[in-house]
Amino acid sequence: MSIKKYLLFYIISTCAIIFVSLTFFFLPLKSIDSRSYEVLHTISQYGVITNKDEWRNILELTRYGRKVTNVDNLNTLVYGVNKHSSVKQISSDKDMDNMETLKLPSISKYEDLTIINIPSVYSNDDNFSIKYASKLTDLIEYTSGNIVLNLSNNYGGLKEPMIIGASSLIPNGMLFSNINNKKEKYPVYLKNGKLFGGIPGTINELNLYKLSLHKKKLGKKVAVVINNNTASAAESLLLALKNNPNVKVFGMPSAGYTSVNLGRFFTNQNSDNYWWFVYTVGYYETIKPIKGK
Incomplete structure (x- = not known):
């Protein structure tokens, strides 16, 4: 074997060994x-x-x-x-099962106030998420007078049933933007009771289902009650509601978990x-x- 061929063989063999070693590591x-x-x-x-x-x-x-x-x-x-x-x-x-939170929105009374309680929601069953959103939509529709939404102790879960369920109180259009780890901006929009946009993969397929939604009630005054356990998806609902100038927030500062997760x-x-x-x-x-x- 000539010196040139020997050197070529040596270089190729050495590179192969290094590649395999790095792959293994x-x-x-x-x-x-x-x-x-x-x-x-x-x-x-x-x-x-x-x-x-x-x-x-x-x-x-x-x-x-x-x-x-x-x-x-x-x-x-x-x-x-x-x-x-x-x-x-x-x-x-x-x-x-322990990961799931399967509680529907409900009504409670405090003196003359009707309070709509919006609990955490996490489920692998889209049917439950749709049921949750429909229940919240109906409670808002049939509450007379001004509206009080209780987000206290709502740790989050799925943002879609919360935002879509309260969509009659939220103007259509851009709600907020998602910023990814490369500082790229992805606006999130609400239109006709549907959420779209955002960082790819972060909007749940709940939007593929057709919900029975009601007309917008943007003229009503809305009080939102929060505390330091209001977190995650509940905070994203809060951000969406704040696009309505008639929404006022009361209570303690929220948990500060306003991040987008997969x-x-x-x-x-x-x-x-x-x-x-x-x-x-x-x-x-x-x-x-x-x-x-």
Whole structure:
């Protein structure tokens, strides 16, 4: 073999060995549980990271999640990156059921006031979400006089049934914008009881269903009651309602979880359980603050 051919063979072989080694290092084998790596990789690509220096330290200390085998420890790391992100292990149908919040809007009375209570809602069943939105729509329609909406202790869940259910009190048009981790802006619009726009994948397919909606009631005075447990999807409803100049907010400052989130399941061929991962992909931008926030 000539010297040139020998050198060429040596260079190609060396490059191949380096490539295989790097592939082995950065892409964990599927024969082991690589979900911690996949979670951190997803955050690196799409997540909003509030403390980038801490994030770099996490990646270095855990070898991109390879050293993390406990889902609770992973959840602590993820929460440290963004307080609206979490990882939870699902081992049974009961665990899945415990994630759901299946309570419909209701009416309560305080002296001469009729109060519409808007609870948290989270369900994998679109039929329940539609039922929730329809119930809220009807309660608003058939409440005489001015309207009081109670969002106290509403931790959020799904924004679509809340906003669509209250859409008779919200003007059509742009409600707010979503800003992703690259600072790109995605306006969110309401039209004819439908939400559209936003960061791709963050608007629920509930919009594909046809709901029985009522006429706009934008002339009514609306009082919205909140507290420090009003969070997430409930805050997005609050932002939407603030586009109506007749809406006034009362109570304590809200929780400040006005972020845009996605959920994803992670499975592994060697495990019977799966992980439910919620991660922040953006935040809201609006010119109408909530209680000064």
